[in-house]
Amino acid sequence: xxxxxxxxxxxxxxxxxxxxxxxxxxxxxxxxxxxxxxxxxxxxxxxxxxxxxxxxxxxxxxxxxxxxxxxxxxxxxxxxxxxxxxxxxxxxxxxxxxxxxxxxxxxxxxxxxxxxxxxxxxxxxxxxxxxxxxxxxxxxxxxxxxxxxxxxxxxxxxxxxxxxxxxxxxxxxxxxxxxxxxxxxxxxxxxxxxxxxxxxxxxxxxxxxxx
Amino acid sequence: xxxxxxxxxxxxxxxxxxxxxxxxxxxxxxxxxxxxxxxxxxxxxxxxxxxxxxxxxxxxxxxxxxxxxxxxxxxxxxxxxxxxxxxxxxxxxxxx
Amino acid sequence: xxxxxxxxxxxxxxxxxxxxxxxxxxxxxxxxxxxxxxxxxxxxxxxxxxxxxxxxxxxxxxxxxxxxxxxxxxxxxxxxxxxxxxxxxxxxxxxxxxxxxxxxxxxxxx
Numbered sequence: 139x140x141x142x143x144x145x146x147x148x149x150x151x152x153x154x155x156x157x158x159x160x161x162x163x164x165x166x167x168x169x170x171x172x173x174x175x176x177x178x179x180x181x182x183x184x185x186x187x188x189x190x191x192x193x194x195x196x197x198x199x200x201x202x203x204x205x206x207x208x209x210x211x212x213x214x215x216x217x218x219x220x221x222x223x224x225x226x227x228x229x230x231x232x233x234x235x236x237x238x239x240x241x242x243x244x245x246x247x248x249x250x251x252x253x254x255x256x257x258x259x260x261x262x263x264x265x266x267x268x269x270x271x272x273x274x275x276x277x278x279x280x281x282x283x284x285x286x287x288x289x290x291x292x293x294x295x296x297x298x299x300x301x302x303x304x305x306x307x308x309x310x311x312x313x314x315x316x317x318x319x320x321x322x323x324x325x326x327x328x329x330x331x332x333x334x335x336x337x338x339x340x341x342x343x344x345x346x347x348x349x
Numbered sequence: 350x351x352x353x354x355x356x357x358x359x360x361x362x363x364x365x366x367x368x369x370x371x372x373x374x375x376x377x378x379x380x381x382x383x384x385x386x387x388x389x390x391x392x393x394x395x396x397x398x399x400x401x402x403x404x405x406x407x408x409x410x411x412x413x414x415x416x417x418x419x420x421x422x423x424x425x426x427x428x429x430x431x432x433x434x435x436x437x438x439x440x441x442x443x444x445x
Numbered sequence: 446x447x448x449x450x451x452x453x454x455x456x457x458x459x460x461x462x463x464x465x466x467x468x469x470x471x472x473x474x475x476x477x478x479x480x481x482x483x484x485x486x487x488x489x490x491x492x493x494x495x496x497x498x499x500x501x502x503x504x505x506x507x508x509x510x511x512x513x514x515x516x517x518x519x520x521x522x523x524x525x526x527x528x529x530x531x532x533x534x535x536x537x538x539x540x541x542x543x544x545x546x547x548x549x550x551x552x553x554x555x
Contacts, residue, residue, distance in 0.1 A: 159547055161540075162515040163472045165522055167547075168539040170475055172531050178490070179482045187478035188471075235390070252375050252455030254497055255513065264477070266466045270513050276459040279377065283426045288462050298429040301417075303455065305373045306410055306435035307392045367448045371498040376449045377456040399498035401528070421456065 191264065196334035198229050199262040199311060203337065204329040206238075207316040213240075220311065224261065231260040239302065240313045241339070246293045247312045248286065248339035250278035251304040258309040262334050269338065279303055289340040312339035319346045353409050354438055359385045361413060361441040371399035374440045378432075382444050383415035389435055409438040451505040473514040480521050490530060496520050 174181050202224055206213035215223040220236045236258045239247045251257070252275050257265040268274050278285045282299050286292070293299050302310045314336040320328060323346075330349055335341040355361060365380040373395050389412050393404025417430040424430070483490040499520030503511070511519065525531045 159544075160515075162511070162518050164540050164544050164547070165536075166472050166476050166479070166514075166518045167543045168536060169479055169518065169522055169525070169531075171543070172535060172539055173479065173483070173525075176530070178488065178530070183482055184475065184478045187481050188474045191474060191477060191481075237389075250455075252377075253373060253453055254500070264469055266464075268462050268464050268466070271463060272454060272509075273459040273462045276454045276457040277462070279375075279432055280421055280456040281425060282430070285462060289464070295427045298431060299426060300414075300430070301432040303375060303378075303432060303434045305375060306389070306395070306437070308389055308410075308412075308435055365447075369448060369450075371494060371501060375455045376447075376453045379447075395494040398492045398494035401492075401495060404494075 191259070194260055194263045196262045196332075196337065197329070199258070199334075199337045200329040200332035201227065201325070202229065202261065202311075203313050203332045203343075204325040206313055207320075207328055208325055213313070216313070229261070231258075234260070234309055235307065236261060236309045236311050238311045238313050239300075241315045241342075243297070243315075245298045245300050246339065247300050247302060247310075248278065248282055249302045249304055249310040249312060250275060252276070252279055253303075253305050256304040256309055258311045258337075261311055262337055266334070286340060289335065291341050312337050314339075314343040317343050317345045353388060355385045355388075355409075355411060355441060355443075357385050357387050360444040361385055361411075362444040363413075363436060364440050364442060366440075370396065372396055372440075374436055375434065378415065378420060378434055378436075381415050381420050383413040383419075383434075386412045386414045386433060388412075392437075394437070410435055411438065411441065413441070450501060451508055452501045476514040476518045476521070480517060483521065483525075490528065491521060491524055495524055499523050 170184060173179055174184070202216065205227060206216050212223060212226070215226070216238045217240060220238045221231050224231050241247055255265055255270040255275070257269060259265070274285065279301050282301050283293060286299070304310050314332060316328070317331060320331070331344040331346070333341065333344060336343045360382060361384070362382045363374065363378050363380060367379070389410040391407045391409050394408045395404065398404040412433055413436050414431050414433045416428070417424045417426060417432055418428055420432060480491060480496060482488070484492060496517065500508070500516045503516060503519060507519070508516065522536070526533060526536070
């Protein structure tokens with residue numbers, strides 16, 4: 139972080155673009171500078187952490203799910219130990235355990251965190267605003283079918299809706315069901331059907347007609 | 350290794366307790382009866398970690414499944430709908 | 446007594462889910478990075494549960510008034526103060542410095 143005033147804006151320019159700035163933006167910058175000045179961490183480490191999170195996108199989770207669709211043994215390993223299975227395909231999910239849960243003909247899974255906003259960020263990135271909203275956190279657990287309808291998802295009454303309240307040490311990744319009409323598709327093409335929302339469980343995977 | 354008090358299939362009731370500090374047991378599930386689905390692992394106690402302590406001894410965490418119709422009065426969906434919540438052992442009591 | 450704490454909202458009535466989204470701003474990513482870096486196993490200056498507890502203790506008004514990462518940085522800052530990692534005086538001076546610098550930069554940019 140540049141402290142000289144020669145107007146090398148590159149370090150903190152992004153904040154300037156956020157005008158009008160708020161107290162908490164100032165506080166954030168102040169804390170970042172203080173912990174660097176105190177030698178608690180380096181500016182590089184903060185930057186690398188931001189880059190790490192920028193690299194975590196739904197595409198990672200989609201790649202994992204697509205492989206479970208074409209490789210049943212891999213799927214078993216994902217359900218057994220997601221971190222280990224993800225590592226097989228070069229994805230590091232870090233220290234917080236992620237549990238994969240599979241949608242089937244009989245069960246549709248959907249994830250919420252009613253107490254805060256726990257989310258499988260190391261596989262699908264940071265959560266969308268709605269996941270952190272009061273409306274979603276309050277209602278998804280009590281009237282999941284209504285909330286799913288708001289996402290355009292209708293689950294027939296003969297399918298169990300199973301809500302996972304991600305309250306403690308685990309994070310949850312839904313493995314959406316493979317859509318019909320994709321029998322001859324390869325992993326790369328299948329991955330394009332697997333959206334972020336389908337891995338939270340608020341929508342199914344896209345159908346081949348949607349691509 | 351901490352001894353596990355419950356096994357998958359055990360019926361358990363969530364304690365009806367309302368401590369004012371940091372806990373990870375949602376309010377809506379207190380007093381409800383469910384079934385242990387699986388053991389999620391053993392983790393430092395979040396109620397200790399939250400106050401800057403080490404959380405030891407670690408506590409077992411269970412994934413407990415509840416019928417939605419038992420959690421909510423007048424649940425509108427089918428009777429088969431469920432909610433699964435991760436609960437620490439000290440929040441559970443045996444239920445036969 | 447059956448106290449329901451403010452953050453513990455599962456099952457409460459609420460309106461429809463607003464599905465509009467915003468891209469995370471750089472300052473929000475920086476909050477995230479600060480928290481992650483402070484909680485690495487070699488530092489352990491913060492834990493997830495301490496951060497959560499601090500957010501819960503912001504109280505109902507502030508909890509709803511602040512955005513997600515505003516809650517995070519508020520909680521993290523309070524924890525750093527409590528633990529003596531930073532002092533109130535250092536924080537106040539640094540915030541004043543940052544603010545003055547940003548105001549000056551904005552004027553220069555215009």
